[in-house]
Amino acid sequence: MRKTSIVLVAFCVFGLCTQADTLQFAIPPADIGPTFLSGNITLLSPQLDGTVLAGQSLSLDLVLANTDLARLFLSNPGLFGIEMTIQTNAGTFPGFVGTTVGYLLDPNGNEVGQPQFAGRADGSDGSTSFGLVSFTSANLDGKDVVDISGVHFDTTLPNSGFVITNAELVLTLNDADPPTDGNGFKFGTAQQLPEPGTLLLLALGIAAVTVFIRRKPVTTRQ
Numbered sequence: 001m002r003k004t005s006i007v008l009v010a011f012c013v014f015g016l017c018t019q020a021d022t023l024q025f026a027i028p029p030a031d032i033g034p035t036f037l038s039g040n041i042t043l044l045s046p047q048l049d050g051t052v053l054a055g056q057s058l059s060l061d062l063v064l065a066n067t068d069l070a071r072l073f074l075s076n077p078g079l080f081g082i083e084m085t086i087q088t089n090a091g092t093f094p095g096f097v098g099t100t101v102g103y104l105l106d107p108n109g110n111e112v113g114q115p116q117f118a119g120r121a122d123g124s125d126g127s128t129s130f131g132l133v134s135f136t137s138a139n140l141d142g143k144d145v146v147d148i149s150g151v152h153f154d155t156t157l158p159n160s161g162f163v164i165t166n167a168e169l170v171l172t173l174n175d176a177d178p179p180t181d182g183n184g185f186k187f188g189t190a191q192q193l194p195e196p197g198t199l200l201l202l203a204l205g206i207a208a209v210t211v212f213i214r215r216k217p218v219t220t221r222q
Contacts, residue, residue, distance in 0.1 A: 020152060021058065023047045024065040025169045027187045032068070035186040037179040040172040048086065048164045053094060053128075055159030060084075061105060062169050063150035064187070069107055070171065071193050072146045075182040077139065079174045082151050083118075083131020087166040090126035095158030100130045102153040104139070107190060109149060113139040118153065126162070130155055131170070147193065 025043035043064075062084060064070060074080050082104070088094045100118040103111050116139060122128040130153065132139075140146050151169075173183055186193070 020061040022061045022063055023167060023169075024063055025150075026065040027068050032187045032192070035073075035184045036171075036173065037184045038173050038175040040170050042085075043169045043171075045167045045169070048167045051157075051164045053088065053158045053160045053162050053164070055157060057098075057156045058154070060153045060155070061109065061150060062153070063105065063109070067189055068187055069147045069149055069190060069193060071186050071188070072140075072148060073144065073182060073184040074135070074140060074146070075144050077135035077137060079181070079183055080135050080185075081131055081133040081170075081172040081174065083129050083133070083170050083172070084151075084153060085127050085129040085168040085170060086157075086164055087168070088126045088128070088162040088164055090160070090162040092124055092126065093122045094126055094128050094162045095160040096120050096122050097128055097130050097158060098156030100153055100155040102130075102132050102151055104132075104146070104148045105150045105152055107147050107149050111152070112146060112148060113141045115139075118155075122158075126165075128158060147190075 023045045024047070025045045027043060031041060045062075072080065086094075097120055100120060101115050102118050103113065103115040106112050116132055116134055118130040119133045120128075120130045132151065137143075171185060173179070173185070175181065175183055
């Protein structure tokens with residue numbers, strides 16, 4: 001059984017850091033289009049494979065490949081999480097990353113909302129991870145629907161000498177099954193995802209038609 005030790009750090013506003021390195025994570029074709037309402041989706045990148053954990057300070061943009069985006073529907077943002085898990089050859093606890101700060105990236109790669117400190121963990125399976133798990137409306141620019149191209153982290157790797165074998169980007173909704181609060185996310189290109197304003201107008205149009213039908217008087221023939 002995997003054992004995990006965890007460090008949680010409280011939410012805080014933090015400043016920007018240095019120029020970022022970019023890791024790309026491809027979305028499986030079967031995951032483009034459907035709306036995910038609970039559970040997690042794990043995306044992979046081999047770009048850090050072979051890197052030795054030597055205490056390096058990293059500024060990372062973890063982005064979706066092929067100009068794909070993730071649309072987040074977050075009426076209850078506290079149930080959403082996004083993390084990076086680094087797998088190593090350790091076979092045991094590889095050590096925690098250092099204090100880590102992160103924020104979501106909009107479709108143009110710009111910061112979305114306020115940054116936050118990340119939670120951190122390492123596991124007996126040789127993994128070390130860090131993620132944003134304390135979302136509020138302030139981290140989403142006050143919006144319920146947000147399109148993101150990825151997430152940014154400023155972190156420091158453990159100085160344990162183990163070698164990275166894989167990197168994972170994990171999106172999670174810690175929701176009930178079946179979900180009850182309207183949270184969800186879906187993947188697609190900008191062309192495949194209607195503008196959030198269009199979705200709102202469509203919803204209002206459907207609601208208006210529904211009200212009209214309900215109020216329409218019924219006539220009968222004698």
